[in-house]
Amino acid sequence: MNFYTAKADTAAERRVAVDDMILTKTMPTAAGSRMLDGYMSLFDAEVITRLENAGYAIAGKTDVGEFAIDLVGETSYHGAGTENGTLLSASAEAIKSGDVPAVVCFDVNGSVCRAAAQNGLVSVKPTYGTVSRYGTIPAACSGETVSVMADSTAKCREILDVLAGHDDKDGTSLSEEQCALVKTAAAKPAAKVAVLTNFCEAVDDAVSAKLDAAKAALTAQGVEICEIADEKIAAARAAWNILMCSELCNNVSRYDGVKYGYRTQNFTNIDELYTNSRTEAFGELLKTAILFGSDNLSTENYMKVYDKALRIRRVVCEAFEELFKAYDAVLLPACSRLAYTEAETKADKYLAFEENQYTAPASITGLPAVTAGSVQLIGSMFSENMLFETAKLLAKEGE
Amino acid sequence: MNYETVIGLEVHVELATKSKIFCSCNAKYGAGPNEHVCPACCGMPGMLPVVNKRVVDYGMKAGMMLNCHINRTTTFDKKSYYYPDLPCAYQTTQWFAPVAVNGTVEIETSKGKKNIRIKQIHMEEDAGKLVHDIAEDTTHVDFNRTSVPLIEIVSQPDLSSAEEVEAYLERLKMLLRYAKVAECAMEHGTMRCDVNLSVRPEGSDQLGVRTEMKNMNSIEAIKHAIEYETARHIDAIENGTEVLVQETRRWDDIKGKSFAMRNKETAGDYRYFPDPNLMPVVIDDAWYDSIQASLPELPEEKYARYTEQLGLSEYDAAQLVKSIALCECFEAAHAVCGSAKDAANWMISEIMSILNQRKMTYDMLNINGTSLGELIKLVMDGTVGRANGKKILNAMFEDASIVPAEYAEKNGYIMSNDTGLIEQVVKAAIEAEPKAVADYKGGKEKAIMSIFGRCMKELKGNCDPQTLRTILIDTINKM
Ligand SMILES: [Zn+2]
Numbered sequence: 001m002n003f004y005t006a007k008a009d010t011a012a013e014r015r016v017a018v019d020d021m022i023l024t025k026t027m028p029t030a031a032g033s034r035m036l037d038g039y040m041s042l043f044d045a046e047v048i049t050r051l052e053n054a055g056y057a058i059a060g061k062t063d064v065g066e067f068a069i070d071l072v073g074e075t076s077y078h079g080a081g082t083e084n085g086t087l088l089s090a091s092a093e094a095i096k097s098g099d100v101p102a103v104v105c106f107d108v109n110g111s112v113c114r115a116a117a118q119n120g121l122v123s124v125k126p127t128y129g130t131v132s133r134y135g136t137i138p139a140a141c142s143g144e145t146v147s148v149m150a151d152s153t154a155k156c157r158e159i160l161d162v163l164a165g166h167d168d169k170d171g172t173s174l175s176e177e178q179c180a181l182v183k184t185a186a187a188k189p190a191a192k193v194a195v196l197t198n199f200c201e202a203v204d205d206a207v208s209a210k211l212d213a214a215k216a217a218l219t220a221q222g223v224e225i226c227e228i229a230d231e232k233i234a235a236a237r238a239a240w241n242i243l244m245c246s247e248l249c250n251n252v253s254r255y256d257g258v259k260y261g262y263r264t265q266n267f268t269n270i271d272e273l274y275t276n277s278r279t280e281a282f283g284e285l286l287k288t289a290i291l292f293g294s295d296n297l298s299t300e301n302y303m304k305v306y307d308k309a310l311r312i313r314r315v316v317c318e319a320f321e322e323l324f325k326a327y328d329a330v331l332l333p334a335c336s337r338l339a340y341t342e343a344e345t346k347a348d349k350y351l352a353f354e355e356n357q358y359t360a361p362a363s364i365t366g367l368p369a370v371t372a373g374s375v376q377l378i379g380s381m382f383s384e385n386m387l388f389e390t391a392k393l394l395a396k397e398g399e
Numbered sequence: 400m401n402y403e404t405v406i407g408l409e410v411h412v413e414l415a416t417k418s419k420i421f422c423s424c425n426a427k428y429g430a431g432p433n434e435h436v437c438p439a440c441c442g443m444p445g446m447l448p449v450v451n452k453r454v455v456d457y458g459m460k461a462g463m464m465l466n467c468h469i470n471r472t473t474t475f476d477k478k479s480y481y482y483p484d485l486p487c488a489y490q491t492t493q494w495f496a497p498v499a500v501n502g503t504v505e506i507e508t509s510k511g512k513k514n515i516r517i518k519q520i521h522m523e524e525d526a527g528k529l530v531h532d533i534a535e536d537t538t539h540v541d542f543n544r545t546s547v548p549l550i551e552i553v554s555q556p557d558l559s560s561a562e563e564v565e566a567y568l569e570r571l572k573m574l575l576r577y578a579k580v581a582e583c584a585m586e587h588g589t590m591r592c593d594v595n596l597s598v599r600p601e602g603s604d605q606l607g608v609r610t611e612m613k614n615m616n617s618i619e620a621i622k623h624a625i626e627y628e629t630a631r632h633i634d635a636i637e638n639g640t641e642v643l644v645q646e647t648r649r650w651d652d653i654k655g656k657s658f659a660m661r662n663k664e665t666a667g668d669y670r671y672f673p674d675p676n677l678m679p680v681v682i683d684d685a686w687y688d689s690i691q692a693s694l695p696e697l698p699e700e701k702y703a704r705y706t707e708q709l710g711l712s713e714y715d716a717a718q719l720v721k722s723i724a725l726c727e728c729f730e731a732a733h734a735v736c737g738s739a740k741d742a743a744n745w746m747i748s749e750i751m752s753i754l755n756q757r758k759m760t761y762d763m764l765n766i767n768g769t770s771l772g773e774l775i776k777l778v779m780d781g782t783v784g785r786a787n788g789k790k791i792l793n794a795m796f797e798d799a800s801i802v803p804a805e806y807a808e809k810n811g812y813i814m815s816n817d818t819g820l821i822e823q824v825v826k827a828a829i830e831a832e833p834k835a836v837a838d839y840k841g842g843k844e845k846a847i848m849s850i851f852g853r854c855m856k857e858l859k860g861n862c863d864p865q866t867l868r869t870i871l872i873d874t875i876n877k878m
Pocket of ligand 1: 441
């Protein structure tokens with residue numbers, strides 16, 4: 001686990017940490033990978049500039065899993081953070097220990113959502129395109145989103161307000177008017193919420209209890225709850241794994257030991273330099289993702305696999321659009337259990353690509369998601385404020 | 400049996416934009432190693448590509464010049480391969496929806512006119528350059544060229560000889576230079592060419608085994624390579640000297656031979672997929688129309704206008720339309736001086752010969768056409784003598800900011816109308832050349848030229864030759 005500290009003299013409420021997927025000029029950024037050990041960026045991420053301009057101090061960096069595609073950070077080259085065999089999220093620990101009230105995280109494969117749910121924190125993954133990705137380590141560009149984890153809904157919202165806004169340096173950045181919706185859209189809690197029942201079947205008792213508590217809290221405060229099974233949205237996981245791994249394979253291909261980063265000592269020609277540098281520096285989960293992604297994009301598989309995943313993305317988007325005609329938000333678990341053990345990740349190497357079934361719907365569509373009360377709420381584009389208001393109802397019940 | 404050669408070309412042309420395709424680095428050729436680079440074009444993580452709109456403008460313009468259909472929604476895709484000159488290990492190109500498709504280019508050869516179909520034009524980024532240091536036994540990478548915008552013009556296999564290929568390449572150069580989208584200088588590597596070639600019996604509609612020669616960078620080399628490959632294919636077919644296989648070959652211009660490349664250099668799956676960081680570019684009517692409106696008059700149209708409306712000779716018009724720079728200079732000069740014939744005359748007998756002397760291409764012409772028009776006017780109305788006019792023109796080549804009238808004044812190139820002064824100079828010259836005077840009087844008409852020359856020199860050329868001649872003859876005759 002890694003945690004740099006800087007500017008400790010700033011008032012606690014103005015301190016923010018960022019995770020190690022976000023590039024900083026003054027601190028190294030390694031993306032949890034030996035490949036980028038000690039890498040110093042020549043520039044700050046846009047979100048760093050925005051935080052500093054708004055008077056926040058970057059108190060330090062929290063460790064992430066290699067390129068942030070794992071469960072909660074266990075694949076970092078620093079090793080997994082654990083307590084009694086249970087996996088810890090570095091960002092969640094930074095908040096729980098009182099070091100910072102909020103961490104700006106890069107959500108690639110749902111780790112932010114899972115960490116918030118497992119630690120009773122609040123997180124927001126805003127609408128894709130409302131927070132600039134300039135200066136973030138590219139992993140799965142079509143769905144990765146700068147997110148916020150915090151100790152309260154109010155803090156989460158406060159930081160998102162600082163981060164959201166158009167950026168010319170990011171070609172996928174939405175217009176200033178659209179980004180402003182994230183900050184200023186009318187804030188009433190959801191009137192009708194759909195619970196996606198087929199996502200609630202494989203969860204353990206602890207998660208079930210959290211879901212029941214959430215439903216009860218919402219009902220108690222006049223929110224209408226409906227139970228819906230949606231098989232189309234359930235297809236998001238398989239499609240997201242294809243898209244994520246393919247994009248990841250392409251994005252990490254630049255780390256070849258030639259220009260910067262880890263370089264093997266063991267080579268006699270350029271092919272060995274590439275192969276050995278990557279073999280020695282990359283971890284197992286990433287290598288699996290690279291192989292899977294590379295295979296998806298082969299000429300033979302492109303139409304059969306990758307193009308199909310793109311079409312499923314559209315189907316999932318349409319399924320959500322259909323739901324949002326009748327409901328304001330969708331409620332589903334953020335993970336199947338409230339803790340992962342190191343032993344089970346060793347036993348099931350691909351757990352991260354199964355657990356992401358809960359986060360893939362928001363990742364693949366770019367829809368906003370708020371995690372609170374250990375459950376996840378997804379809304380239509382720019383509905384962050386509605387989701388925050390609904391999340392507050394969950395928190396009230398918890399108190 | 401008679402054979403025909405079937406050739407298709409993939410021509411890479413660097414677009415002449417000021418900045419690179421996805422970052423704001425200078426795209427100009429010729430800087431020191433790695434002077435035009437930034438974290439984006441060096442492939443450092445965290446920089447996101449943002450399309451330089453000017454590149455799309457130029458891509459569309461090239462498409463329109465080649466009579467293509469413009470795709471109103473055009474997308475960028477990633478092409479993956481590992482090579483040290485490719486910093487991200489992928490090249491951003493257009494695979495699924497290129498900017499322009501289905502065009503034609505008309506060429507003219509000794510066999511007449513022919514249409515060459517264009518399959519597509521796509522935009523992409525260039526790669527860097529490897530510099531091998533033999534003394535040190537190391538290789539260095541120069542990223543100046545990475546992300547410089549390129550278009551690749553893919554023809555259908557409609558070409559059938561080295562002569563046609565040359566005509567096609569010359570025509571492409573001319574059209575793209577007219578549209579000012581590219582320099583197209585093979586010697587700078589701003590135009591490069593892949594040649595796909597096969598041979599089949601004349602009249603057959605089946606294609607033979609195709610070989611590809613990559614990265615050809617001179618028309619002479621391309622012509623040699625086509626002749627060599629055609630002969631090699633025919634020899635293989637007729638005499639069974641070797642078995643032809645579909646492959647990429649390298650042309651060695653020094654040896655005058657093509658060689659099969661190692662399989663390793665050519666194999667590979669590029670794993671194309673749409674770049675999620677680049678939104679599809681949607682070309683609306685206003686954008687389309689603005690590019691359409693900016694298209695230049697074609698060389699043929701200029702030729703017709705110059706001969707029919709401006710009354711230029713066919714020869715003069717043909718000379719001028721060789722280069723858009725010559726045309727623009729001529730047209731601006733004509734607008735100022737009012738005489739197309741004089742403007743054309745200055746362009747062809749003075750400017751083009753100065754360019755040749757200085758070993759400059761026509762496109763390198765840096766004379767301001769308006770200034771040239773002013774100069775021509777000064778000579779036409781007798782303010783400046785023609786010989787002094789040429790001196791001013793030469794000075795203008797050195798300093799484009801010269802205003803001809805001011806320069807003439809400052810350097811004493813204004814014609815004198817003072818007959819008293821001319822008579823004085825004539826008198827002195829006659830006294831200095833008694834022999835020439837005697838010869839002239841004795842019937843040798845040519846003898847007068849040396850006296851005339853002496854006078855002109857004394858007058859610094861600022862005298863109307865006719866006036867001087869009249870005064871000189873009158874003076875001698877009166878003696
Ligand atoms: Zn650059």
